[in-house]
Amino acid sequence: MAFSVSIRGIGVEKFHKPVSGIEVLSLCGLNDKPVVAWHVNGYLRPLTWTIDDHCEVDFVDTSSFEGMAVYRNTLSFLLVVACRKILGKEVFIRHSISDGFFCEVQGEGLDQEDLRLVREALESFVHDDLPIKMEVVPLDRAKQIFRSQNDLGKAALLEAARIDPVTLWSCDGVYGHFYTPLAPSAGYIKSWDLVPFRSGVVLRFPTVTSPKELPPFRPPRKLADVFEEYAEWLDILGVSTMDNLHRYVASGRAQELILVSEALHNQKLNEIAGDIIEKGTVKVICIAGPSGSGKTTTAKRLAICLRVCGKRPVVISLDDYFLDREKTPRDADGNFDFESIYALDLDFLEQQLDAILAGKEVVLPRFNFISGKREKGPTLKLEKQGVVIIEGIHGLNQLITRGIPDEKVYKIFVSPLTGISMDRHNRTSTTDNRLLRRLVRDYRTRGKSAEATLMQWPSVVKGAQDYIFPYQEKADRMFNSALVYELPVLKGYTEGLLRSVEESSPVYGEAQRLLTLSQYFPFIPSDVVPNTSILREFIGGSCFE
Known part of the structure; x- marks a missing residue:
């Protein structure tokens, strides 16, 4: 019985017997392309997969995630x-x-x-x-x-x-x-x-x-130093792979793991605060990292650590310094490039920082993401012993602190740098970790569908590669915001969101890949997560909101 196969970018071909992806690839003359798999009706399949009925296919090469x-x-x-x-x-x-x-x-x-x-x-x-x-x-x-x-x-x-x-x-x-x-x-x-x-x-x-x-x-x-340190910590704790995490949960020790993980974050933030105090000259602390890193909570928790040391920190978000939407630069495809540092009003930021450090009272902006306009925010005047904490994806870029002497600036790079591996041969991607965090936060705070977030994610990753990661080694300290228990907690939020992506969507395959991964995570309920946790920035319930 003959059947038709619709091949994206090629057209419709008829076949009279079952065919594999390798055979279809050869027929289309695409053997010179770096194709490694194919989608069959939206599902990612190996090229050895055989089809014998009407379907839609497209080939997957190494230019895609x-x-x-x-x-x-x-x-x-x-x-x-x-x-x-x-x-x-x-x-x-x-x-x-x-x-x-x-x-x-x-x-x-x-x-x-x-x-x-x-x-x-x-x-x-x-x-x-x-x-x-x-x-x-x-x-x-x-x-x-x-x-x-x-x-x-x-x-x-x-x-x-x-x-x-x-x-x-x-x-x-x-x-x-x-x-x-x-x-x-x-x-x-x-x-x-x-x-x-x-x-x-x-x-x-x-x-x-x-x-x-x-x-x-x-x-x-x-970065390599942070990786080594965290790997050693996971080995000591006995949770370097996902099967170990299953054992913790099955034995009723999830709460213990959460408390230990949060204590490690507290320890590292206190060390950073101590380093800042020891330097003695720091007036501006820049916290940067890619989307989904937990920069906002890190900034606010660090502020508490600094208050214990006698400082009077204030936190400023670079997100509030976006240009009005119609002034935002566009990328090569004509879309707004929100990841570019030039999406920020750098001149206005410089004016405000100069005024704040000079002891003047300023009216901070608040960016309205719904209207795409900057509005008036609270009034701020730096107190004695005050320091300014600036958080945002571009915090390490020298354009943010231009005009401020280097000895007065302390830079921190924040990201879930490494986490628990699935097993010895399958690591959990830090990019996936950040994506899962963002899926939950975008839906909760901005009403964005999982499909919309997945569609936008490649440009977010490219923005990080272009504007954020080149500066990470300029940081005075790196903070690993990964939590060993977070994937089992996020699982309870992400599975429903990912299942909402329809088969006809261009990101259906990516949603299925993430769902496949989550099948191997144990489940930990979110009610046991402390309200000071970085994870609360994404799932909600943070005391800092």
């Missing part, structure tokens, strides 16, 4: 296979760093000879186009497979999440489990590198903005 996730996971799996087959060692993929994954290898790590052997194995996999096969097996069989590979964390997570059946991937006799499809074979992985870094290696890959080649390797040293 979904395509890059497939590419990264495929490359990660090949590294796992290489280390296991060549060295007999296990890999722990820890966190992202400089457009790559920082990985630690079991034992004493990789010496130069080990690195050479692993590199040669990966090159051989790609050259030989080693196949990667998908298998769907019952839950009990999946647990047996991973236990036999001594991958007890994966087996424990699958058991806790109760996903049945389970999609597995096999390559050269090694099995893996990932939260996206994988490419059909190693030959799809054209660009990669392995770079020694500290106690491990960085597995490098292309990016959405550079999908065909590797961007320069510029490891941020301060």
Whole structure:
């Protein structure tokens, strides 16, 4: 029986027998494109997926977030296979760093000879186009497979999440489990590198903005220090992977985990306040970070810590210094570019900061996001022992504090820099963490649908790459706003929002990817979250609102 397939950007083709994505890709003459998967009726599928009925499809390449996730996971799996087959060692993929994954290898790590052997194995996999096969097996069989590979964390997570059946991937006799499809074979992985870094290696890959080649390797040293410190803290606490978190929740210890996580935030903020006091010259504290970092709550909690030290801090939000909407610059597509620093009225900000630091009384602005206009806000005059805390995504940019001597400025970079991993081979993306936070906040405070937030997210990420991350190493201190327990709390809010995205939506596949991830999180009710928590900035109920 003949069936029609509507291929986005190509047209409608008729087929008389079942066909795979690989075959359709070849028919369309797109073999030279970095395609790694395809959407079938909105669902992200591997290219080996076979269709036999009327449907709509479009190909997914590495210029998209979904395509890059497939590419990264495929490359990660090949590294796992290489280390296991060549060295007999296990890999722990820890966190992202400089457009790559920082990985630690079991034992004493990789010496130069080990690195050479692993590199040669990966090159051989790609050259030989080693196949990667998908298998769907019952839950009990999946647990047996991973236990036999001594991958007890994966087996424990699958058991806790109760996903049945389970999609597995096999390559050269090694099995893996990932939260996206994988490419059909190693030959799809054209660009990669392995770079020694500290106690491990960085597995490098292309990016959405550079999908065909590797961007320069510029490891941020301060950021790496925070990653190492937090990884050690998770290991000490015994919650480095999601199966550990399930055990905490199942044993009734979720409240303990929440209190410990919040205590760590308090400790770090007190350390920062102490550093500011010790410097003695600081009059302006700039807090910056990408969207969904928790900058507002961080600023207000830091203000409390400084009051304990005898200071009189005031908090100013850069969001209140937006230009009126019709004056906002536009991006290359003609849309308002709210992520640009030039969306702020920099001259007005400079005038107000100069007046505040001179001891004058000023009327602060308040930006009305509904009308798109700036309105009058409260009156402010800096007290004796006063300091100004400025929070906003551009806080580290030198244009914000132009004219203020460096010794009077203290800069803090805030972001959920790293969190709990799903298992040894699947990290939780800090970008996903921020996106889940923003989904909840946008719906709660601005009435935005999940679809609208997902549609806007790529421009938010690009804005962070262009205007925020280049300045992160200029910070005096970095504050990791991640909370080890937050994904289980956010789950109760995000699942319903993500399910509201319809199949016809261009972001339906992204919504499904996030839903798939959330299936593996335990659930923690939000009523146990303290009202001072950064998480309350997103779910509501903060005492700072």
